[in-house]
Amino acid sequence: MKSVLIPSMVIDIITTGVSGLDGYVFEKVENCPFCGGAVKGHDIKKKKFATIIEDNKRKIITVNVKRSRCTSCQKLVYADSPFYKNIRMGSPLVDFCLINLKIHSANHISKILKKMNILVNPSTIRSLKGINADHIAHVDFQGIFFPLSLLNISEKLQIR
Template sequence: MLADIVQTGISAVEGMTFSSHTTCPACGGSLAGYDTKKKQFVHLISGNVQRTVFVSVKRFYCTKCHTICYADNPFYPDTRIGSVVIDLCIALSMTMPANRVASHLAAMGIFVNRMSCRLYIRNSSSNFVRNNARYIEANDIFGIHLPHSILSLSVLALNLSEGKHIREEDVLAACGFPSGQRTDMKHVISPEPWKIPLTRNSDEG
């Protein structure tokens, strides 16, 4: 059940393209499309098989200062996996030593090596992560700390109507990124997502 909650939320972003940006973060100038980068979001484990969930992130070129910048995306700066996975590492470290976090992640079907776990936990005091603390705030479920961001993504996935796709702004809002703060969070967050049956709504909505 716990692994289902975690993997449902994380898998929901598979194949998504993040393409939203307004002005250049360096000078405020107008942006033109540049290219799109494929980024790994998480490594999932099923039995003895490991697969990687990828997302795509558009890059822009500033017509004024020539800076190249990424669209708003669910990654912390200078990291190689999705922010919710890092949130999960940090949340688990609240109740267990860092060297046990990797094995607990594996039990949930997520692969992060021990060295990376220690690095993410050690850097959890960085300004960017600290400013996102509301989304890392842990909820104690089945005796395990889960971050708010994971639970919010799970709710998005479980409430999704058949044939519909999650919007990128909703993913950003669930992950707590500034660009997502304009999204109405009422339909993103549920206080008890672990009580929602693991089936999709068949209504077209």
């Protein structure tokens, strides 16, 4: 298996960004995406974003996503948040897995993520095969693709 060489600055940016999202509240929702109607606050749902290694222990990073009820069609509407539909992991991490599946095995991607203190099971990564990754903007660091969504993750922390 190839050795994993990631610049420490990149690891720091990603680790700080992911761990800094713990407890973050995503609450931006303007209108109902189904009918365009006005929405009224309903509740806040806690969602798992990632599992990281911190102080040699597993830590689950969760975010809070505001849910609203449409006043017209009564459907439940989630605020804009970094998740793909039906995938229980933050979209920047999904993006990382998807673009790297083009050139690396799921086991190797899991090893790369672990080097960044992020735990993702290879079987979870394999389950993403077949999802189109052509839309994901990324940069190449020594044969590892980093999506801009992951490199810019700490920008979310600046809007608190």
